[in-house]
Amino acid sequence: MFRPFSVARFAIALLLVSAAPAVAAGLDAAAINDVAAPPAKLPDRGQLNAFVARLEILLDRAHFSPGEIDGKLGDNAQKALRAFADANGLSFDKAVTPELWSGLTTASEGPAIVSYTIVDADVKGPFAKRIPARMESMKSLPALGYTSPREALAEKFHMSEALLQALNPGQKFDKAGETIAVANVVDAGKPPQVARVEVDKTRQALSTFDAAGKLLGFYPATVGSAEKPTPSGTLKVTAINKNPTYRYNPKYAFKGVRSKTPFTIRPGPNNPVGVVWINLSGEGYGIHGTPDPGKVSKAESHGCVRLTNWDAQRVAAGVAKGTPVAFIDSATSSATATR
Known part of the structure; x- marks a missing residue:
């Protein structure tokens, strides 16, 4: 009609x-x-x-x-x-x-953008229909997966969904065997061992160093909030948990969370702490991923150190139990050490 x-x-x-x-x-x-x-x-x-x-x-x-x-x-x-x-x-x-x-x-070789053929694992899911904004509403979900193949592929190649779509106009990213243009950032090499981590609270950044003081990596971070600031001094890595379950403790009294009883949120990349949790010796503190990579260093955290999921995975691959994590400000940072 x-x-x-x-x-x-x-x-x-x-x-x-x-x-x-x-x-x-x-x-x-x-x-x-x-x-x-x-x-x-x-x-x-x-x-x-x-x-x-x-x-x-x-x-x-x-x-x-x-x-x-x-x-x-x-x-x-x-x-x-x-x-x-x-x-x-x-x-x-x-x-x-x-x-x-x-x-x-000269620091790396190869083109910036390469072709990638979508595989079955990229599109099989399961995908979440939507991710609730409130933590209490997440606890009933069976998993906190990606909401679409496009989101999964964008994160796989460290990209925003908007840039991925701009490079592939008209592509729906939902069929295995199709070729798309992606950022050439996948690093299969074994990461070097991290001897020390510095979290710069003023600069909103995390840096990793080897035993000789050489700077290994630099990552933007969301570091604490006025509600729950990050600690000062040096803590240590006590555990590394991949695909963590998020456990909410009501004594944290996070803004916007009304629950008076503990609850858990199941694993997945859209879990509040992303795909990896690096537990620190301070009570309730850790370094972790995020479901919102575009907001890193632009929005407050609940007192922890929030990185993109892929940066959190890079850091987790290099640290070990006992690695010191120093919380400092820019005036005392050694992040300008030579590589």
């Missing part, structure tokens, strides 16, 4: 159609891979940009994590860039110098 299409609805539809290509204009695998030199000045914040996408991928591969790779120049990317520059005795202010760019491009 034909229904009249109002002028207003037509105008809105036309606006959406005309705006959609602009978001991804010039942003494809070739555009990102072909970036040969940095621009004279940094691109505008919040705008999808091929140079920024390649920059974030290079930083991730050098273990100076920009957090979620989204093709936009945000605080986390700039934080990682500054840390890389400091660690290598280079300068960074309002532009990426040729020396800094050269240091990044």
Whole structure:
């Protein structure tokens, strides 16, 4: 049955159609891979940009994590860039110098964007229909899985869903055997042993070091909150739990949680602590993943140290029981140690 299409609805539809290509204009695998030199000045914040996408991928591969790779120049990317520059005795202010760019491009090999063939494991699920906002509502779910293959694939390659979709227009990501463009960040090598971890409460970052004081990795983090600040001093790793069950203790009295009795939330990447929990010697404190990678260092935690799921896995792979974790501020940080 034909229904009249109002002028207003037509105008809105036309606006959406005309705006959609602009978001991804010039942003494809070739555009990102072909970036040969940095621009004279940094691109505008919040705008999808091929140079920024390649920059974030290079930083991730050098273990100076920009957090979620989204093709936009945000605080986390700039934080990682500054840390890389400091660690290598280079300068960074309002532009990426040729020396800094050269240091990044020579730190790893291969194109920034590669082709990936979706496999059965990527699409088989089970997927959650939705993840409730309230913790109390999560306790009844059988698992806290991904909500879609697109979310799972974006996290697998350290990307935002928006960037993954922009690189693969029209793709639904739900069929094994189809080829998509993804960030080239999968690192199968064995991580080096971490001798010490530093959590910079002012800088909102976590750094790992080897026994000689060499900086191994730098990661943006959400560190505590006014409601429940992180501790001071040095704690130690006491356990590493993969795919943890989250247990809520009502004595924590987290904002927005009304339950007066303990409850548990089953494992999964959308669990409140993500896919890994690094338990620390302080009561109730840990380093863990998150279901919201785009919010790392941009939203408060419940007193712990929150990383993206993939960064938490990198840290967990390098630490062991007894590894010291120092909580400091920027004035005493040694994160600028040489690599």
